[in-house]
Amino acid sequence: MSGESGVRVANGHLFFLFAYDAGFEISLDRARTLCEASECPGIAGLRPAPAHLQYRPKPLLVPSGPVELAAGGATHRLEAAVKIFDFGALSVTLTLPVRDMAWEEYAEAALALTAETGLEKAAREAAGAVFDRIRPAVARPGFADLVEEYCLWHVGSFAPGMSGAEALSRLPQDMARLLTLERGTFSEGAIAEILRAPIRYFDNDLFLAEWNAAFVYDPRFQDTAEVLEFLNVQLLELRFFDRLLHEAIDGMAEELKPRRRLFHILHDPYERPLRKLSQIRTDVSLVRERIYNALKLVGDAYLARVYEEARRKVGAEKYDGTVRDQLATLTDIYTVLNNRAQAARTETLEMIIILLIALEIVMGLLRR
Secondary structure, eight states: OOOOOOOEEEEEEEEEEEEEEOOSEEOHHHHHHHHTOEEOOOOOOOSSOOTTOSOSSOOEEEEEEEEEEEETTEEEEEEEEEEEOTTSEEEEEEEEEEEEEEHHHHHHHHHHHHTOTHHHHHHHHHHHHHHHHHGGGEESOOOOSOOEEEEEEEEEEEESOOOHHHHHHHSHHHHHHHHHTOOSOOOHHHHHHHTSOOBOSSTTOEEEEOSSEEEEEOSOOHHHHHHHHHHHHHHHHHHHHHHHHHHHHHHHTTTTSOOOOTTTTTOOTTHHHHHHHHHHHHHHHHHHHHHHHSOOOTTOHHHHHHHHHHHHHHTHHHHHHHHHHHHHHHHHHHHHHHHHHHHHHHHHHHHHHHHHHHHHHHHHHHHO
C-alpha cells in the first residue's frame, strides 16, 4: 500500500458480485412464494432518466444474512443478498459497509478480501440455499459450476472532501491496485493506462473500470452498482452459452461421419441430433434475447457510458462474438445434417418403391 495519505473514506462500500446459472427459466411469481422474496427496486433513477429505464420484469431480492470472513488479519462482517432473474440466473452480492476508515485500510481490506477463497464459497452457499428453495419454480433446473465474479469499490465521500480529479491525482497507485487487484508499485506508464478513461458526470464523482473491478466515487451510486451487477450476470450467461455451444459442436463431430445405410428404413439416425441442435439453437437465442432486453439503458447517458466502458473492459463483446460465431457454426451443421436426412429419406422411399415393385413381380409370378 501507499504511505499515509491523510485521506479517509467517510462512507462507502466494498461490493463483491457473483453470478450463477440455475436453469433455463425461473417463474418469478412462484419463486416469490417459495422463498418469501421481495421485488428488487431496480434502477432508482437518481439522475434524470426516462420512466421506461427499468428491468422488464424486475428480479426478486432475497436477503441472506451476515457473512463473517477473516482476511488481512481482521474479521469482516458482510451482508449477503441474492437476486433472482427470470432468465435462470442468480446474482449474489456480498457487501461490506465502510464508515470513517483510513484510505489505506480501505484499499487493504478490499485486496485482502478478494484474495480470500472463502468469499466465493460463501456466495455459492447463499445462491445454493436459494436455489434449493425455488427449485420447483425453475424450468430445467441445474446449478452450474460456472461463476462470474466482479468487484465494485464505492466511496460516497472522502475526508477531507475532494473532487474526482483530485482523488485521481492524490491516490493513483492505490486506485490502480484496486482496479487490477494487484499489489506492488506500478510504473507511471501502467498507471496512465489503467486510469486513462475516467467517467465524470459532476465535479465530485468519478467512475473507473477494469477487467476485474470498478471504482465509483459518487454519493448516488446505487444505479451504477445495479448496472454493473447486471453486466456481470450477462457475462456469466455468455460464458455459459459459449460452453454449451462448444460442447454441442464437439458432440456433432461424430454425427457428421458417413454412416452405413442398412437399417435406415427402420430408424432415422439424424432425427435425434437434429432435434438436439434445434433445441440448443432455440434456447440460446431466446435467452440471449431476454438478457439483452431485460434492462435497456437508452435515455440515460451516464449509465449508458458506465455500462459500455465496463462491458468493453471485461471483454463481453468478444464473448458475444464467439457465441454468434458458434451459433452460425451450429446452423451450418444443422443444414448439413438436415440435407443428409432429406437424402436418406429420399433413398429410403426409392428403396421402398423398388421393394414394392419387386414384390408385385414375385406375386405375379406365383399366381401363374
